[in-house]
Amino acid sequence: MTAAAIGPETAGELDDAGVISRSLTEPECFSALFDRYGRQIYDYAARRLGAQAAEDIVAETFFAAFRQRASYDRSRSLARPWLYGIATNLMARHRRTEEKYYRTLQRTGADPLPEPLADRVVRRVAAEAEERRLAGAIARLHRRDRDVLLLVAWADLTYEEVACALDVPVGTVRSRLNRARRKVRAAFGDTDPTAEEL
Amino acid sequence: MDDLKMIRELRSPAATMPAAVEDSVRDRLRAMAAEPAPPERRPAARRTVLRVGLVGGLAVATAAGVTVVQTVGGSKSGVQLAGAAELGDRAARAAEAAPYQAPGPKQWVYSRFLSAGGYDMNTWWKGVDLGKKQETSEMWNRVDGKSSAYISMKGELRVIGESGDLAKKGSGGPAATMVGGGPLYNLGNYHTLPTDPDALLRRLQNSRYPNQVGETGPEDVFEMMSHILDDPSPPKLRAAVFRALPKLRGVRLRHDVADAAGRRGEAFAFVDGLGERVSIILEPRTYRYLGTRQEVARPREVTLDGGKKITTRPGTVLGWSARLDQKIVDHAGQRS
Numbered sequence: 067m068t069a070a071a072i073g074p075e076t077a078g079e080l081d082d083a084g085v086i087s088r089s090l091t092e093p094e095c096f097s098a099l100f101d102r103y104g105r106q107i108y109d110y111a112a113r114r115l116g117a118q119a120a121e122d123i124v125a126e127t128f129f130a131a132f133r134q135r136a137s138y139d140r141s142r143s144l145a146r147p148w149l150y151g152i153a154t155n156l157m158a159r160h161r162r163t164e165e166k167y168y169r170t171l172q173r174t175g176a177d178p179l180p181e182p183l184a185d186r187v188v189r190r191v192a193a194e195a196e197e198r199r200l201a202g203a204i205a206r207l208h209r210r211d212r213d214v215l216l217l218v219a220w221a222d223l224t225y226e227e228v229a230c231a232l233d234v235p236v237g238t239v240r241s242r243l244n245r246a247r248r249k250v251r252a253a254f255g256d257t258d259p260t261a262e263e264l
Numbered sequence: 265m266d267d268l269k270m271i272r273e274l275r276s277p278a279a280t281m282p283a284a285v286e287d288s289v290r291d292r293l294r295a296m297a298a299e300p301a302p303p304e305r306r307p308a309a310r311r312t313v314l315r316v317g318l319v320g321g322l323a324v325a326t327a328a329g330v331t332v333v334q335t336v337g338g339s340k341s342g343v344q345l346a347g348a349a350e351l352g353d354r355a356a357r358a359a360e361a362a363p364y365q366a367p368g369p370k371q372w373v374y375s376r377f378l379s380a381g382g383y384d385m386n387t388w389w390k391g392v393d394l395g396k397k398q399e400t401s402e403m404w405n406r407v408d409g410k411s412s413a414y415i416s417m418k419g420e421l422r423v424i425g426e427s428g429d430l431a432k433k434g435s436g437g438p439a440a441t442m443v444g445g446g447p448l449y450n451l452g453n454y455h456t457l458p459t460d461p462d463a464l465l466r467r468l469q470n471s472r473y474p475n476q477v478g479e480t481g482p483e484d485v486f487e488m489m490s491h492i493l494d495d496p497s498p499p500k501l502r503a504a505v506f507r508a509l510p511k512l513r514g515v516r517l518r519h520d521v522a523d524a525a526g527r528r529g530e531a532f533a534f535v536d537g538l539g540e541r542v543s544i545i546l547e548p549r550t551y552r553y554l555g556t557r558q559e560v561a562r563p564r565e566v567t568l569d570g571g572k573k574i575t576t577r578p579g580t581v582l583g584w585s586a587r588l589d590q591k592i593v594d595h596a597g598q599r600s
Contacts, residue, residue, distance in 0.1 A: 093297030097290055104289065108281035117279045124281065125289045132296055177275065200270055206473065219271040220278075233416050237399040240383035244583065247388070250267045252537055253478065 082145035086138045096135065100128050103146055107153050110221045115160050116167070116179035127153040142230065150221055151231035154213050165205045172202035196254070203253035211246035214239055269569050348510035348517040351530050355551035356503035364499045367592045369408040373451070373496060374591045374599055376402045377555070378524045380584035389566065391559075391580040398524060400588070404596040409452040413596035421597045448473055449488060451495050459500040461507035468508075482513050483536045490544050493553050496592060506551075509544075521545050523555030525586035535561045540582060558583035 080088060082099060089096035107127055111120035130152050131145075138148060157164070170178045175198050204212060217223045217231060225243075229236040345351045367373070378400050382393025404413040404423075413423040448471055449457060458464045468485045489505045489512075497505075509515050509532045521531040523545045531543035539562030545554040560580040567573050591600060 089297075094294060096297060097293045100286075100289060100293060104286060105281050108285070109278040112279040112281075113275045117282075120279070120281075121285045124285070125292065128289055128293060129296065132293060179275070196270065197274060200274055202478065204271070204274075206478075215271065219268055229417070233422070234414075235399060235401065235417060237379060237381050237383070238401070240381075241379065241583065244383055244388060247267050248538065248540075250271070252483070254267075255537060 081143040083138070083140040083143045086135050086145060087140055089132075089135055093132070096132050099131070099145055099149070103149050104128065106146070106221070107149055110150065110216075111153055111157060112179075113220050114157060114164055114216060119157075119160060119163070123153055123156050126156050130156070144227075147223060147227040147230040150217060150223060150227075151233065154217065154231060158209065161209050168201040168205035172198045172205060177201075199253055200250065203250045206253075207246050207249055211242045211249070214242040215246040215250075218243060266567060266569055345517055345519070345530060348515050348532055351517050351532065351546070351551075352506045352508075352510040355546055356506040358551040359499045359502040359506060362499055365592075366498065367407045367451070367496065369406075369452070371407050372404045372413075372593050372596055372598070373407065374402070374404050374589070374593045375587065376400065376589040376599075378586040378588055380524050380581065383583070388582070389560075389574055389576045389580065391582055392584055394581060394584070402599075404593070404598075405451075406596075407451045407592075409450045411596070423596050449492065451497065454492065454495075454497050454501050457492075457501055457504075459504045461504045461511065464501075464504045465508040465511055481537075482515075483534065483542075485512055486515065486534045486542065490542075490556070493544060496590065518543055521557060523557065523586040524584040525555070525588065527554050527586065529554050531557075539564045539576070553587060555586035556583070557581065557585075 080098075082102070085095055085098045104124060108120050108124040111123035115123065127149060131149055134152075138145070142148070167178050170176070204215075207215065213232065214228055217228045218225075223231060225236050225239045228239045228243075232239070345354070378398050380392035380394060381397035381399050382391075384390070402415050406412060411424060413421055416422045458467055465485070468488050469480055471488070472480060486509075489509055492501060492505050510517075512534070514534050516533050518531040518533040520528050521533075521543050522528050527545075527547070529545040529548050531545045533541050533543040535541045539560060541559050541561035543557045543559075545557065546552065547554050559582060560576045560578050563578055564576045565573055566576065589599075593599070
């Protein structure tokens, strides 16, 4: 592969599908996607698994995406759901660790995510009761449901994007989210910690 | 309650990616870009994971192998039952009398079901669409619980196997492995459950998921029982479930409840702590499992994101399903 005439800089003008398309002949263009979404994916992984694991997840996500780019459905102009899907799948291997962290937070009030940022330590130690209960509820969700819930709540994906990320029908996304939210609400015994219900 | 807001705030803000990590990923991408290899068209070398598209918790249901063993006269739904206990007893007898052949561990349970569409998270209290917006899904679960399959959005069969088993090929998608725990009890371990209704009830009430937080409540037991009825479970266990259901606190008989396909049946209904009623609908003569329905039973005031308050309206249907088919087959993708 020779050096391309059009580098990552020019790729900035293309949409994601355009970048991927161009990267088939000019692979170095692909890093434009990392510039666009690397931080978001890292963010998401860090919230679920901590900073250290997030480093591996974000790297593997983009390496896997690069290798699979030829099979990307280029009718989808935004690659974000695809990347979140790859990241979510990679994170599945860490399910037990992830659940253990939520449970520890629930039990002790201290979030054991490895390598917490200094300014968050204090807050973590003093986790509110409802935060602990929430962590317990999230730990208890089925992983499929948790993926949907966290892709919506933490990654801000729409239903259609979650469906695309997980390769399931939109109706499945809705039902999983519905179930996850009910379980979370049920963990609070149907009382709203921020606004008392009658 | 503002559950989504609370979740959004949990662990927020997240850590930011260290510059050194960014640099190393970029360097590696550059190195990969410089390699002469063409982009892969086959599944990625590194296994990634896909999940099965299961419909809502209670949706997958039936009694494969149950045949008509008694025909009872009476109302349009077969017979006027006095209460949940009578429904339980009749359904139990039907289950016990039904022919049953235990599926082999490597066989698959094929299921096709219909569910109501139109669920919108932002307006969940308005319920699902009761009209034509229905979605049909199909899935296959291997009896030993170690693999499952579904039809992807592209219409391709996707098999999810345990590590080592291989998954579907052809679309360039990732190979898939099965992860995550399913229900605590499944076809692979139903034989460990007692078949005496009281003992079964005690066992389920005292069972806990390894990562469970909080106590096992009657709604959990109801859901576990519903799962057992979802599966082509052994007749003695089904009978025990049918007889135990009425003993579970809060379970009531409901007459003439329709499933998502419009079939009417008798139902075991349970109102959970949120005031939502879940009904397990049985065919009124054979007591075959038809589907489930979730609806608002008691009005409840809920504060939404942004502080707006709404009140749920009794009768609003929150989830609705119908089992259309269930068969034991030898291979994933097989329908008969």
